[in-house]
Amino acid sequence: MQPRSVLFVCLGNICRSPAAEGVLRRLLAERGLQDAVEVDSAGLLDFHAGEPADARMRKAARRRGMSLTSVARTLTGSDLRRFDLIVAMDASNLERLLDVAAETGSDAFAAGRLRMLGSFLPDADRSRPEIEQVEVPDPYYGDGDGFAAVLDLLEAAMPGVLETLLAMPERHG
Numbered sequence: 001m002q003p004r005s006v007l008f009v010c011l012g013n014i015c016r017s018p019a020a021e022g023v024l025r026r027l028l029a030e031r032g033l034q035d036a037v038e039v040d041s042a043g044l045l046d047f048h049a050g051e052p053a054d055a056r057m058r059k060a061a062r063r064r065g066m067s068l069t070s071v072a073r074t075l076t077g078s079d080l081r082r083f084d085l086i087v088a089m090d091a092s093n094l095e096r097l098l099d100v101a102a103e104t105g106s107d108a109f110a111a112g113r114l115r116m117l118g119s120f121l122p123d124a125d126r127s128r129p130e131i132e133q134v135e136v137p138d139p140y141y142g143d144g145d146g147f148a149a150v151l152d153l154l155e156a157a158m159p160g161v162l163e164t165l166l167a168m169p170e171r172h173g
Helices: 016-030 055-062 077-082 091-104 144-167
Strands: 004-010 037-043 085-088 114-116
Touching (some): 004 016, 004 077, 004 091, 016 055, 085 144
Parallel strands (some): 004 085, 085 114
C-alpha cells in the first residue's frame, strides 16, 4: 500500500503550513506512523520561497518540542494531482486553491481532497460548507501569542487530519 500524502497550504509557507507539517510529523512519530503518511507544505505566493519557517513560529514550535525544518516553496499545479489531501489554512487560501484546481483541470475539490483545516477540529460543524469552516489566522503581523494560538488550533485538528488520511481509499493514476 502506498503511503497517504497531505499538503498543507497557506499564503507564504513560512508560518501556518510549515507549523501544520511539523505538528503532523510529531503526531506520526508519536504513533509510529512516519512511513504511513508523506507530509509537505507549500505557499500560494513565492515571496518566501527558499526560506526557512518564520523565526517566531520556529521558536513557538520549539517550546512545544517540535523542530520546523521545512523550506518554503510555492504551490504547483501538479501538487493538486499528487497529494491525497490538500489542506488550506483559511478561506482565502481555499478560494485560491479552487482557482488553481479550475486552471489545471484538477478534480481535487469534487473528490473531497481540498479541505479547510478547521473542518478537522473536534467541534467542527460538518454540515457547513468547507469555505465556512474555522480559519487558522495568519500570525505574521501579530505578536508571539498569535503563533501559540495557531499551534493550539493545529494540534487540536491534527488527529482528525490523520484519521481522515488513514481512512482514505488508495488513489490510482
